[in-house]
Amino acid sequence: MNDVLAFFASYLDVGQTALELAMFNGLTVLALFLSYSMLNVCDLSTDGCYTLGAAVGVVTVIELPKLFLGLAEANPDAAGFYNAMASASPYLSIVLAMLAGMVSGLVVAVLQTRMGVQSLLAGIVVNTGLYSINLIITGNRSTVAIMRKTDTVFTLMKDGVKDTFLADQYKLAVGVIAVVLVAVFLILFMRTKLGLAIHATGSNADMVRSSSINPAFTTTIGLMISNSFTALSGCLFAQQAKSFDINTGSGMVTVALASLLIGGVFTARRSVWVRVIGAIVGTFIFRLVYAIALKMNMPAYMLKAVSAIIVVLAISGPYLVKQLKLLRRRAAANRERGEAYADPQ
Amino acid sequence: MxxxxxxxxxxxxxxxxxxxxxxxxxxxxxxxxxxxxxxxxxxxxxxxxxxxxxxxxxxxxxxxxxxxxxxxxxxxxxxxxxxxxxxxxxxxxxxxxxxxxxxxxxxxxxxxxxxxxxxxxxxxxxxxxxxxxxxxxxxxxxxxxxxxxxxxxxxxxxxxxxxxxxxxxxxxxxxxxxxxxxxxxxxxxxxxxxxxxxxxxxxxxxxxxxxxxxxxxxxxxGEILYDLSGPTREKATVQSLVRLFSDASGKTTASDRMLLGLDLEADTPDEEDRMDEEEPKKEKKGKKNKGKKKKK
The missing domain is CATH 3.40.50.300 (P-loop containing nucleotide triphosphate hydrolases)
Known part of the structure; x- marks a missing residue:
């Protein structure tokens, strides 16, 4: 009996880790929902942008308090202001990470809408460039650790929920808040005229143009918003892990796409808010299945192979099913014809 | 405009x-x-x-x-x-x-x-x-x-x-x-x-x-060959347009246009004669036009 309980308890644990990871990755999935599902742009700068968010998030959360406290000492008149800024650093770091993501999205958009670079290539080029940019931001360190006493939104949340039932779930709480905010924003945003125009750009750019809206403009806004979420995702992930790694984002676009497509299986052709929720649910399902697989001794390095296979299956699955039916019919037709020829009469 | x-x-x-x-x-x-x-x-x-x-x-x-x-x-x-x-x-x-x-x-x-x-x-x-x-x-x-x-x-x-x-x-x-x-x-x-x-x-x-x-x-x-309006257009029929159409790729001559009744706004007897000489078809077209006008 105890064994059984322990078994379920261990799966409950798996569930919580899956949920936490689902929340941090879910932000990237929502970012891809905007760029891939709505704007119909496969943004391959996602990996680099995720790492960019992590780099900016980690470096600023470490350096900003030092900077502001130094300024407070240097300018005693404005010490109050600088001290307040120093204590607001955890929030500032998130804002800065999102701004960095926006700039990255802007570059991708300008390359593909104003400079004649193909959409996929624009993403790849920016992704490659970001590798160096990220190392510049961290001062050419491929890993950076956040010290225990450094404040992040997670330590603030941990202090905030210290004596409540959420004490062990502070990471999850931050993740849920972030995902809910971004999801609500997306659902409301996609109903505005700008959101509709972005959706229409992915569906039929000609129609957007004939509605007197420049598709280059909608693509730019869409990619900027989407990349700000990707960077937010990287920033929060690195801050909860208390460390930055230059490879943290590698393969992220495939992993997030796998989650998005799993969600899309249940919500294809439904309204936007259903699809947003579907994307989050898809992330959770993906993470849960992955966590259970880990529990069953699948090595952790299989994550990316599994993601890649899921993406291929989700995209080409419907096509293959159709082809299979066709092949069967063709085989049947050939058989009949063969019989007809074989007929001695 | x-x-x-x-x-x-x-x-x-x-x-x-x-x-x-x-x-x-x-x-x-x-x-x-x-x-x-x-x-x-x-x-x-x-x-x-x-x-x-x-x-x-x-x-x-x-x-x-x-x-x-x-x-x-x-x-x-x-x-x-x-x-x-x-x-x-x-x-x-x-x-x-x-x-x-x-x-x-x-x-x-x-x-x-x-x-x-x-x-x-x-x-x-x-x-x-x-x-x-x-x-x-x-x-x-x-x-x-x-x-x-x-x-x-x-x-x-x-x-x-x-x-x-x-x-x-x-x-x-x-x-x-x-x-x-x-x-x-x-x-x-x-x-x-x-x-x-x-x-x-x-x-x-x-x-x-x-x-x-x-x-x-x-x-x-890449050019505008004909611009029909007013009475000229009213006189035109589907047949005359088709004829124009098939000639459009080649050179259209003045006589073609006359054949089609496009230059016949003025009822000068001179031109009327020529038309009669050239094609009995022309009369048919005229009749059709009249029929159409009645409809309207």
Whole structure:
């Protein structure tokens, strides 16, 4: 009996880790929902942008308090202001990470809408460039650790929920808040005229143009918003892990796409808010299945192979099913014809 | 008023594939004109529309719309005053989005962050009801589920939601079945009439070309070959247009035009004689014309 309980308890644990990871990755999935599902742009700068968010998030959360406290000492008149800024650093770091993501999205958009670079290539080029940019931001360190006493939104949340039932779930709480905010924003945003125009750009750019809206403009806004979420995702992930790694984002676009497509299986052709929720649910399902697989001794390095296979299956699955039916019919037709020829009469 | 002044366009200039698609075309379209445009494939009809819409900037010449020089204006900015329908019914609407979302973009009311209001929806429903296709009860359905005819009717509604200064119809019924094509054409005629729109319509249906509108232009090899209006146009028949059409690729001579009765406004006995001599067919045409006038 105890064994059984322990078994379920261990799966409950798996569930919580899956949920936490689902929340941090879910932000990237929502970012891809905007760029891939709505704007119909496969943004391959996602990996680099995720790492960019992590780099900016980690470096600023470490350096900003030092900077502001130094300024407070240097300018005693404005010490109050600088001290307040120093204590607001955890929030500032998130804002800065999102701004960095926006700039990255802007570059991708300008390359593909104003400079004649193909959409996929624009993403790849920016992704490659970001590798160096990220190392510049961290001062050419491929890993950076956040010290225990450094404040992040997670330590603030941990202090905030210290004596409540959420004490062990502070990471999850931050993740849920972030995902809910971004999801609500997306659902409301996609109903505005700008959101509709972005959706229409992915569906039929000609129609957007004939509605007197420049598709280059909608693509730019869409990619900027989407990349700000990707960077937010990287920033929060690195801050909860208390460390930055230059490879943290590698393969992220495939992993997030796998989650998005799993969600899309249940919500294809439904309204936007259903699809947003579907994307989050898809992330959770993906993470849960992955966590259970880990529990069953699948090595952790299989994550990316599994993601890649899921993406291929989700995209080409419907096509293959159709082809299979066709092949069967063709085989049947050939058989009949063969019989007809074989007929001695 | 649309004024095209000496516009030319060569595709792939300086290569062996160079094609002179528009050859110094000048055209004045008066307010309220409904011009039908005919011509063989490759005559430059769609290229003319593309030039007016701003899909490309012309090599030479100027384009004025409503007194404003729009020669260099970006395509999406021109779209504010120019509505356009294509042959492909899929081109004018976003298939993944609902009918009301498509209409909302066409209506284009409010700022970037404005939402669709109940008032908007009510108006969409009223406008859709005018199409007589039952679309007013399907506001939330994705446009991708509609038939080609329904999509083209919706596109027409979207293009004329705010009456444009100029409506360009590029064989917009050619991909529809005859019954639906008739319905969309009637809808077009009534919308153009009610809003007093200035309209150019490309068609390969000679009967439509003569029945609709007040002017007919025939294009060939990037030039305007004929511009029929007034009594000349009333005299023209489908047969005469077809004849013109088949001659359009080759050189048209003065005698051809006379044969077709296009230069016969003045009833000088001299010309009448010649006509009698040349073809007994001519009389038939005359009779047909008379018959048509009686109908009207």
């Amino acid at each position: 649309l004024i095209l002044n000496d516009i030319s366009k060569t595709f792939n200039p300086g290569t062996v594939d160079a094609k002179l698609a528009l050859n110094h075309v000048s055209l004045t379209v008066n307010d309220g004109d409904f011009i039908t445009i005919i011509g063989a494939n490759g005559a430059g009809k769609s290229t003319l529309f593309n030039a007016v819409c701003g899909s490309f900037v012309t090599d030479t010449g100027t384009i004025f719309l409503d007194g404003k020089n729009i020669t260099m204006l970006a395509e999406h900015k021109r779209a504010r005053v120019i509505g356009r329908l294509f042959q492909d019914p899929m081109r004018g609407t976003a298939p993944d989005m609902s009918i009301e979302e498509n209409l909302s973009l066409a209506a284009g009311e409010g700022g970037w962050l404005s939402h669709m209001s109940l008032r908007n929806r009510r108006e969409f429903r009223e406008r859709l009801a005018l199409l007589g296709m039952g679309l007013e009860d399907r506001l939330k359905q994705p446009v991708g589920l509609l038939s080609g005819g329904q999509r083209q009717a919706l596109t027409l509604l979207m293009a004329t939601y705010h009456p444009p200064k100029l409506l360009l119809l590029d064989e917009h019924t050619a991909a529809l079945d005859p019954g639906t094509a008739r319905k969309v054409l009637e809808l077009t005629a009534s919308i153009v009439r009610e809003n007093g729109l200035t309209c150019l319509m490309i068609t390969h249906n000679m009967q439509d070309a003569l029945d609709l509108g007040n002017r007919t232009i025939m294009m060939g090899a």
